[in-house]
Amino acid sequence: MQFNYAAQWLFIFGARASLVNSHQQIQKRDLATSDPFYPSPWMSPDADGWKEAYAQAKQFVSQMTLLEKVNLTTGVGWAAEQCVGQVGAIPRLGLRSLCMHDSPLGMRGSDFNSAFPSGQTTAATWDRGLMNRRGNAMGVEFRGKGVNVLLGPVAGPLGRMPAGGRNWEGFSPDPVLTGAGMSESIKGIQDAGVIACAKHFIGNEQEHFRQVGEAKSYGFNISETLSSNIDDKTMHELYLWPFADAVRAGVGSVMCSYQQVNNSYGCQNSKLMNDLLKNELGFQGFVMSDWQAQHTGAASAVAGLDMSMPGDTEFNTGLSYWGTNMTLAVLNGTVAAYRLDDMAMRIMAAFFKVSKNTDLDPINFSFWTLDTYGPIHQAANKGYQQINFHVDARHDHGKLIREIGAKGTVLLKNTGSLPLNKPKFLAVIGEDAGSNPKGPNACADRGCDDGTLAMGWGSGTANFPYLITPDAAIQARAIDDGSRYESILSNYATSQTKALVSQANVTAIVFVNAGSGEGYINVDANIGDRKNLTLWRDGDALVKNVSSWCPNTIIVIHSTGPVLVTDWHSSPNITAILWAGLPGQESGNSIADVLYGKVNPAGRTPFTWGATREGYGADVLYKPNNGNGAPQQDFSEGVFIDYRYFDKANTSVIYEFGHGLSYTTFEYSNIQVQKSDAGQYRPTKGKTAAAPTFGNFSTDLNDYLFPGDEFPYIYQYIYPYLNTTDPQKASADPHYGQTADEFLPPHAIDDEAQPLLRASGKNSPGGNRQLYDVLYTITADIKNTGSIVGDEVPQLYVSLGGKDDPKVVLRDFDRLRIDPGQTAQFRGKLTRRDLSNWDTVSQDWVISGAKKTAYVGRSSRKLDLSIVLP
Incomplete structure (x- = not known):
């Protein structure tokens, strides 16, 4: 057997200097830096929503040995067990190995599970209830498979660039809409008894250069991953915002990201994990690494990492930064005992927050194969047994998936051709309509990209239990109506398509798409990120051709974000355009429900549809720009992304953020404001308690040796044990024997009481609880002036009034079902945080003296009503 301690401990200066000020001009050679922040904040047992869980965790962890704590915090290695990630078991205390598993839209690599709509499509519903129900349904399925941590939802990427490959896994480039998606998803998942994992923390906005090995496989010669260079104000007002909502919702785990932030790796960046997440936001759960995103041992431990995933330094090396090395580090004082205790406490508190006891259902699937029998230790090819029990965890979730897919469909344009009413002749065109x-x-x-696009690619996917294509669903409805129906499921059958759609009485529906995904997969030279914003497989030519031949052409787009429709959207022959996102397994049924009016569309676009790619401002960095060093991606636009950027540049757009049409009409009136008596803001003062520890441990290395022949050793499995009592040999580190003071950052293992930050909340996850005081309630009347029932999505925006502020920012929304002729009241709330800016001097949220105006409208650029806040 082989254990490795190596010089991994020596790469400890991963967190350097400060987040740059927003006014600083970052030059390519003047690299951004990141402040060190130590020690790592320890848990707060009295935190809101965590008291009971921490009481159970303390009782459990107090019984654990040093080896058991290391086992709980270290992954067992890639393909060492059944799930995509697992930690070691604590059999003495009745806890089986905890299972971490993808993805944020359904069980990855399993069978008899559902394939849900993407987060982006769910955000397009603008319906908090549906966000919650989706999260809960996924949680039920994951629990039914024996999973303990669902690796989702996603707020990173937020969606800085429209071509970002994994934008679809998240919700929206707007932090408030994403924050709602995060909060409701987390509540739903954890109510089902599964820990949610908010990811990827933070600034993980593109796939190019996120990992050195991956980049080199594509021919890029870099030595370090990309650095997302983000200033303090932008970090707080944009990228950190939805993670604050996640923490406030009680999320049990957070995944740190692959790339660097201000030239410090995300999973050893003490400014991010210790200061922003655990200190300022008061996060009480545990931080896990993304798979192979850990680059150091002691450095990552003291910087705030709590769980190493999947445990090995690189896949299937059998080597680990933690495991054996963590055992030695605690024994020699490199990592303080309280830090390991804190890791274990955080993991077990998150566990007990959703699971009241350790009596867990068995893991009943294997990610590595769908075979019924096989090795339970896939990498070692050991432990042949039944590994897949083919448990059907789906329940009736297909109905919910169909509902979300329909309610997340955005009607971008309609000149009267929709809804369909027993059309005489339907022609469906395009590969995206078929299988x-x-x-x-x-x-x-x-x-x-073969057939209809219902999800993107990468680790954020699930196996389809079935996939209803648009062709199948629309054909079934057409047959019931007695319509003539023909489909051509090719983008290139030009002569046949022209002959078909040129006939009399034809309504042509053209299906087109554009995909993206994770960077380890390359689809037609799209290395995760899209290489352009055009439609795939000559989709634009297909749209132009069909609409030139047919005066009643309807376009349906399945995509992972906006596409450029500038050249054809205004054609009078294109009578309707719909964005159907990535709707999951019920794709065809969802779009048919909208086309035929079974569902009156009320989806709203969760991003802006610009006229040009350049109009978005920020874009993917496709080529290294720092020699063979870390590519530098400067977030120099600050908070101005998506609609905020278009508003600042005063640029026209095709379809603005929040836009969407209905088959009925609505009228907005009677805006009112009510000011609450919230009192003055009081910054947090005082200190934490001193670092707690749980029990003593032996310092005799004989007590930590591998158990011997009676305990089977599994090849490439990561263990906490030592293979020799000679610490120098066990460590394989020529610098072994140095004290922590000699090579760890100052204060890294301090254990005395620490000062609380102004913006933090004592025992208040999400930050100072006064930030969430409601200062104003805005009401408006919404009347359905049409002839059919429909949903309307009133949106509350605010102008913060400062010269450096966006024109407007979204702050609240609702989805209201209103009968014809009836009026419903919209009630939107504005919290202290909603009206504040981040002050980089005081390091706190401050409401400026500028005039604040509230708007209620149908989109970011259709603001029907306004009122000045008193």
Whole structure:
């Protein structure tokens, strides 16, 4: 057997200097830096929503040995067990190995599970209830498979660039809409008894250069991953905002990201994990690394990392930064005992927050194969047994998936051709309407664009239990109506398509798409990130051709974000355009429900549709710009992304953020404001308690040796044990024997009481609880002036009034069902945080003296009503 301590401890200066001020001009050679922040804040047992869980965790952790604590915090290695990630078991205390598993839209690599709509499509519903129900349904399925941590939801990427490959896994480039998606998803998942994992923390906005090995496989010669260079104000007002909502919702875990932030790796960046997440936001759960995102041992431990995933330094090396090395580090004082205790407490508190006892259902699937029998230790090819029990965890979730897919469909344009009413002749055109001829799961992790696009590609995917194509669903409805129906499921059958759609009485529906995904998969030279914003497989030519031949052409777009529709959207022959996002397994039924009016569309676009790619301002960095060092991506636009950027540049757009049409009409009137008596803001003062520890441990290395022949050793498995009592040999570190003071940052292992930050809240996850005081309630009347029932999505925006502020920012919304002729009241709330800016001097939220105006409207640029806040 082989254990490794190596010089991994020596790469400890991962967190350097400060987040740059927003006014500083970052030059390519003047690299941004990140302040060190130590020690790592320890848990607060009296935190809101965590008291009972921490009481149980303390009782459990107090019984654990040093080896058991190391086992709980270290992954067992890639493909060492059944799930995509697992930590070691604590059999003496009745806790089986905890299972961490993808993805944020359903069980990855399993069977008899549902394939849900993407987060982005769910955000397009603007319906908090549906966000919660989706999260809960996924939680139920994951729990039914034996999963303990669902690796989602996603707020990173937020969506800084429209071509970002994994934007669809998250919700929206707007932090408030994403924050709602995060909060409701987390509540739903954890109510089902599964820990949610908010990811990827933070600034993980593109796939290019996120990992050195991956970049080199594409021919890029870099030595370090990309650095997202983000100033303090932008970090707080934009990228950190939805993570604050996640923490406030009680999320049990957070995943740190691959790339660097201000030239410090996300999973050893003490400014991010210790200061922003655990100190300022008061996060009480545990931080896990993304898979192979850990680059150091002691450095990552003292910087705030609590769980190493999947445990090995690189896949299937059998080497670990933690495991054996963590055992030695605690024994020699490099990592303080309280830090390991804190890791274990955080993990077990998150566990007990959703699971009241350790009596867990068994893991009943294997990610590595769908075979019923096989090795339970896949990498070692050991432990042949039944590994897949093919448990059907779906319940009736198909109905919910169909509902979200329909309610998340955005009607971008309609000149009267929709809803369909028993059309005489329907012609459906395009590959995106049909099936992948090799099957919906033919491409690993959905890494292709064959047939209809219902999810992106990468680790954020799930296997389809079935996939209803638009062709199948629309054909079934057409047959019931007695319509003539023909489809051509090719983008290139030009002569046949022209002959079909040129006939009399035809309504042509053209299906087109544009995909993206994770960077380890390359689809047609799209290395995760999209290489452009055009439609795939000559979709734009297909749209132009069909609409030139047919005067009643309807366009349906499945995509992972906006596409450029500038050249054809205004054609009079294009009578309707719909964005159907990534709707999951019920794709065809969802779009048919909208096309035929079974569902009156009320989806609203969660991003802006610009006229040009350049109009978005920020874009993917496609080529290294720092020699063979870390590519530098300067977030120099600050908070001005998506609609905020278009408003600042005063640029026209095709379809603005929040836009969406209905089959009925609505009228807005009677805006009112009510000011609450919230009192003055009081910054937090005082100190934490001193670091708690739980029990003593032996310092005799004989007590930590591998158990011997009676305990089977599994190849490449990561253990907490030592293989020799000679610490120098066990560590393989020529510098072994140095004290922590000699090579760890100052204060890294301090254990005395620490000062609380002004913006933090004592025992208040999410930050100072006064930030969430409601200062104003805005009401408005919404009347359905049409003839059919429909949903309307009133949106509350605010102008903060400062010269450096966006024109307007979204702050609240609702989705209201209103009968014809009836009026409903919209009630939107504005909290102290909603009206504040981050002050980089005081390091706190401050409401400026500028005039504040509230707007209620249908989108970011259709603001029907306004009122000045008193």
